[in-house]
Amino acid sequence: xxxxxxxxxxxxxxxxxxxxxxxxxxxxxxxxxxxxxxxxxxxxxxxxxxxxxxxxxxxxxxxxxxxxxxxxxxxxxxxxxxxxxxxxxxxxxxxxxxxxxxxxxxxxxxxxxxxxxxxxxxxxxxxxxxxxxxxxxxxxxxxxxxxxxxxxxxxxxxxxxxxxxxxxxxxxxxxxxxxxxxxxxxxxxxxxxxxxxxxxxxxxxxxxxxxxxxxxxxxxxxxxxxxxxxxxxxxxxxxxxxxxxxxxxxxxxxxxxxxxxxxxxxxxxxxxxxxxxxxxxxxxxxxxxxxxxxxxxxxxxxxxxxxxxxxxxxxxxxxxxxxxxxxxxxxxxxxxxxxxxxxxxxxxxxxxxxxxxxxx
Numbered sequence: 001x002x003x004x005x006x007x008x009x010x011x012x013x014x015x016x017x018x019x020x021x022x023x024x025x026x027x028x029x030x031x032x033x034x035x036x037x038x039x040x041x042x043x044x045x046x047x048x049x050x051x052x053x054x055x056x057x058x059x060x061x062x063x064x065x066x067x068x069x070x071x072x073x074x075x076x077x078x079x080x081x082x083x084x085x086x087x088x089x090x091x092x093x094x095x096x097x098x099x100x101x102x103x104x105x106x107x108x109x110x111x112x113x114x115x116x117x118x119x120x121x122x123x124x125x126x127x128x129x130x131x132x133x134x135x136x137x138x139x140x141x142x143x144x145x146x147x148x149x150x151x152x153x154x155x156x157x158x159x160x161x162x163x164x165x166x167x168x169x170x171x172x173x174x175x176x177x178x179x180x181x182x183x184x185x186x187x188x189x190x191x192x193x194x195x196x197x198x199x200x201x202x203x204x205x206x207x208x209x210x211x212x213x214x215x216x217x218x219x220x221x222x223x224x225x226x227x228x229x230x231x232x233x234x235x236x237x238x239x240x241x242x243x244x245x246x247x248x249x250x251x252x253x254x255x256x257x258x259x260x261x262x263x264x265x266x267x268x269x270x271x272x273x274x275x276x277x278x279x280x281x282x283x284x285x286x287x288x289x290x291x292x293x294x295x296x297x298x299x300x301x302x303x304x305x306x307x308x309x310x311x312x313x314x315x316x317x318x319x320x321x322x323x324x325x326x327x328x329x330x331x332x333x334x335x336x337x338x339x340x341x342x343x344x345x346x347x348x349x350x351x352x353x354x355x356x357x358x359x360x
Contacts, residue, residue, distance in 0.1 A: 004173045006066060006144055012169050013048060013064040015180045016142045022182065023140065023167070025055035025231070027110060029102045037085040037094065045081045052099050052132060054110065055230070057246070058163075059095075060138040061086065067145030076153055079139070083160070092133045099129050131245055134271040136162040142169050146186055151197070154190050163235070164190040192306075194236050194254075208323040209253070213238045216251060219337040224344065239267060240340070242347055244354065246270040247279070249343045251336060252315075257322040262332075264339040265300075265315025266347055273310035277303055279354055280312035286350075290314070293342055314343075 006012045020030060031050045038044050049062035061082055065075055085091050103110050103125055139161050143150070146166050154164045168186035172179045189198045198209075214232035220240065221228065228240045239248035247270070252263040266283065268276040283290075284301050291297050294316060305311045316339060320326045326333070347354075 002173060004171055006171050009064055009066050012066065012142065012144060015169065016064055017049065019182070020051070024051060024053050027054040028052065029054070029099050031098055037091040038088060039081065039085045040088045043081065043085070045078070045085050047082045050095060057132050058135060058138050059133055060140055063139070063141045065141060065143040067143055067147065071147060071149040071153060075150065086137060092130070096126060096129045096133055100125050128245060131271060135246070138163040140165045140167060142167045144169050144171070146188065151188065155197070158190040158192060162192050189235065191236055198236065207234065208327060209236060210234050211327060212323065213251070215333060216337055219333070220340060223337070223341055240344065242344070243351065244358070249340050249347070251340060260320050260322060261317055262320050262326070262336060263315045263317050264336055264343065265313050266343045268312045271310065275358055276310060276312045278357060280314070282354070282357060283314055290346065293346060294339065
């Protein structure tokens with residue numbers, strides 16, 4: 001079986017769009033048509049696809065490329081123009097209306113995912129979709145060959161986009177038949193929380209995150225049945241919703257092996273910094289209760305944590321060295337689950353007060 005070139009970008013794109021299940025949840029809304037979006041200055045651009053993953057509460061831009069296209073004269077300008085257009089409020093309103101229309105046309109399909117939000121009304125979905133559109137953006141680039149220049153561009157772009165994936169797509173021919181597939185050994189992720197790019201497959205990379213979060217989630221769901229339908233993922237962080245959009249408890253792996261660390265904490269990540277900081281201050285006022293609960297005075301309070309200081313979090317941290325070490329250490333896994341449950345239950349004990357403060 002020999003590797004061959006694609007018959008143009010459309011062939012690669014057709015394969016990608018038919019196989020989105022491999023990279024996104026079933027609760028997704030995909031806009032495959034090349035919808036024109038504009039920068040604030042009126043420049044039009046055509047992204048290959050825009051996808052809202054309701055399980056991840058995130059919008060992803062999808063770009064399909066061929067390696068024969070020059071990184072600096074073709075791929076970089078195109079992606080930069082997409083990102084600038086996405087920042088345009090007119091673009092977000094246009095996308096909001098498209099996503100809302102799709103959800104209302106498929107109410108039964110999407111109701112399960114929205115049940116986690118209190119006081120949610122599918123007939124008044126616009127604010128929730130706007131919240132997702134104003135959150136951190138993700139980018140997937142599907143291409144038939146990943147160059148060092150493209151990797152380096154993504155490293156720089158990662159300062160502005162929280163999650164980027166480079167996915168290699170291969171085409172082969174054998175006995176007159178064509179085979180197209182994703183190269184699982186060349187699926188490279190860039191995260192702001194990671195000191196270096198990760199891969200979905202291979203030791204100490206995305207495959208280990210999948211294994212880790214699968215086991216941690218199973219333990220959490222056993223302890224608190226019916227709380228979440230979250231699935232494992234190949235990313236360095238995973239959150240469990242708390243019933244209010246963008247408030248969640250989270251496991252977050254940071255740093256480079258062999259000095260990797262695990263944060264377990266309570267996150268406030270709305271786009272409204274005033275609300276995040278209000279609720280953060282409320283829980284910080286409970287510092288003595290938290291210290292008694294966790295039996296430590298090393299609880300970390302970060303009011304101006306991320307997204308230009310808008311997001312806040314409260315967490316504890318433990319050095320785990322490597323992901324393999326974590327996978328093979330039941331005490332570390334117990335620590336991760338037990339402390340996430342403590343943050344979860346502590347928040348729930350004050351959830352009524354939180355709702356009153358947000359509405360006030």
